[in-house]
Amino acid sequence: MRYLFVGATPRQNRRLNMSEDPTSATSNGERWQLGEVGSDEQRLRKENRDEEPEHRRLEKERADSKVDTFTLSSSSVSWNLIPQFVSVSSAECVCVREMARGRSITSSGIWRYLNPAYYLRRPKRLALLFFVFVSVSMVVWDRMNLAREHEVEVYKLNEEVSRLEQMLEELKGVGNGKTLMIQKDVPQNPVDMERRQKVKEAMLHAWSSYEKYAWGKDELQPRTKDGTDSFGGLGATMIDSLDTLYIMGLHEQFQKAREWVATSLDFDKDYDASMFETTIRVVGGLLSTYDLSGDKLFLDKAKDIADRLLPAWNTPTGIPYNIINLRSGSAHNPSWAAGGASILADSGTEQLEFIALSQRTGDPKYQQKVEKVITELNKNFPADGLLPIYINPDNGNPSYSTTTFGAMGDSFYEYLLKVWVQGNKTSEVKLYREMWEKSMKGLLSLINKSTPSSFTYIREKNGNNFIDKMDELACFAPGMLALGASGYGPDDEKKFLTLAEELAWTCYNFYQSTPTKLAGENYFFNAGQDMSVGTSWNILRPETVESLFYLWRLTGNKTYQEWGWNIFQAFEKNSRIESGYVGLKDVNTGAKDNKMQSFFLAETLKYLYLLFSPPSVISLDEWVFNTEAHPLKIVARNEQRKPTITLRQRRFGGIIKG
Secondary structure (H helix, E strand, O other): OEEEEEOOOHHHHHHOEEOOOOOEEEEOOEEEEEEEOOOOHHHOOOOOOOOOOHHHHHHHHHHHHOOOOEEEEOOOEEEEEEEEOOOOOHHHOOOOOEEOOOOOOOOOHHHHHHOHHHHHOOHHHHHHHHHHHHHHHHHHHHHHHHHHHHHHHHHHHHHHHHHHHHHHHHHHHHHOOOOOOOOOOOOOOHHHHHHHHHHHHHHHHHHHHHHHHOOOOOEEEOOOOEEEOOOOOOOHHHHHHHHHHHHOOOHHHHHHHHHHHHHHOOOOOOOEEEHHHHHHHHHHHHHHHHHHHOOHHHHHHHHHHHHHHHHHHOOOOOOOOOEEEOOOOOEEOOOOOHHHOEEHHHHOOOHHHHHHHHHHHOOOHHHHHHHHHHHHHHHOOOOOOOOOOEEOOOOOOEOOOEEOOOOOOHHHHHHHHHHHHHOOOOHHHHHHHHHHHHHHHHHHHHEEEOOOOOOEEEOEEEOOEEEOEEEHHHHHHHHHHHHHHOOOOHHHHHHHHHHHHHHHHHHHHHHHOOOOOOOOOEEEEEOOOEEEEOOOOEOOOOHHHHHHHHHHHHHOOOHHHHHHHHHHHHHHHHOEEOOEEOOEOOOOOOOEOOOEOHHHHHHHHHHHHHHOOOOOOOOOOOEEEOOOOOEEEOOOOOOOOOOOOOOOOOOOOOOOOO
């Protein structure tokens, strides 16, 4: 008789050696006893779980083979032993091992498919499950790739649509005799976004250095890691930086600076302040921050300092003295000025700030003071609109001196145009536009070209003699010309815009022509030699990037963004140190000075940030920049801006729209 051990593997069946006693067997030295099978057939394992239940299959097998069944058991494992009367090979033996502790391994319902053991006992099903998992993963991965490719295609299509729209606007402009276009917001270029973030990081580096080493001082001295009060302790860098922090969304830094303004800013100082510097930096900075934030603290502070400056206009003509003591109110002109004269730029660069202050407060006295200056100068305004840099405050007559769009003359011409823009270009401010256009005729008479490269530059003039010299300060002119060109007819508009672009190329080459790629303070032009550096320092000035900003906004030409980026990289390479930014004593050698000018944060970094921002961020349709790059809201004449008005804006530090 042959025995089949149901519950053992074929290998175990082969290793079981039956003794002569048919009721026992041995395997690996372990003795097995043969006994009767109980009636509990649930202990039998199914050969195939996907087929009929175990007990029914077993009954059928018993009936077919007429098998007597016995139980062979040892101390640890129980085996079902079946006497077989037919020839059964060892490979056909089916054995089911059952643990002595009687654990049932059957499962029921759908839950068995959640048991990992179910698949481990069925390799084919495990393979099928793995195949399904891989297939689903591949489908999901493929769909994600398609989505990414779709986003890239949409971005490219948006760029192409924007380019075509720009071309269409240009074609329309040509048909209407126009050469300027107004940019609309387009999907942001990732390159612009990255560059804007780099400029923001530069601002954070400059600000954190000031905060660490010179908090509350006028300016930081980075190399000695301390501060200096260049402007009598008015917190010049603090106030100059407020609107830049706000525009860049640096909320924490802005709030800390605001707290200093609220608790520590005090103008009651026995200090002889520059009318010009105090107006453009302090009055302008406070008013701009008020316009951006709506916080009346800044308006009140602006009114405080402006009231202290008002006595400077108490002259026979109303042309102000340029220096005033903030405590006593006594005013005078600098001792080095010719014949005690007032300086043209210093006397004609308060109009934007004081007109805005009258509009915000409803008090006309500020506007009346500054507009009287323009009225007086217009009485004997020359046909070419060019005034020398010294004006007698007693009689209003110009003194024999240099005529220039550089130092001490520059911002007078800038403000003639910008007051017209600030007044919403209405008839109320027509005089300013007329005076500016006269001055632009005079500017054309100063234009010359270098040899051999034909760089366009603005000469200076002393009497009837021309001086082939141009200050970097005069590089504000390309931006001014681009901003004012749209007020002309088609022919003149094109002419002045072309001139602006040519001058911008020259200013950019002020930077590119030096070993450090940073511009010197001024340049001389000699026949056959193009340009050469005169005064060779660089003090982080903003004028060139200012003009690049205007030209990009008004033409959409991305070349100006590339030039601006190159200038920014030169500042990063040569002027950035561990404790802030410094100027250069010499742009040829790269020798460093020890001052971080407040206008680097107020102007240079702000214009660079806006150069890579959408046109809606401080829109030129809604804002006008003072000469320190502080944006003031455009408000038409006879329309007062009350302190309670809240500007439309998305959120603090977000994109500021009109």
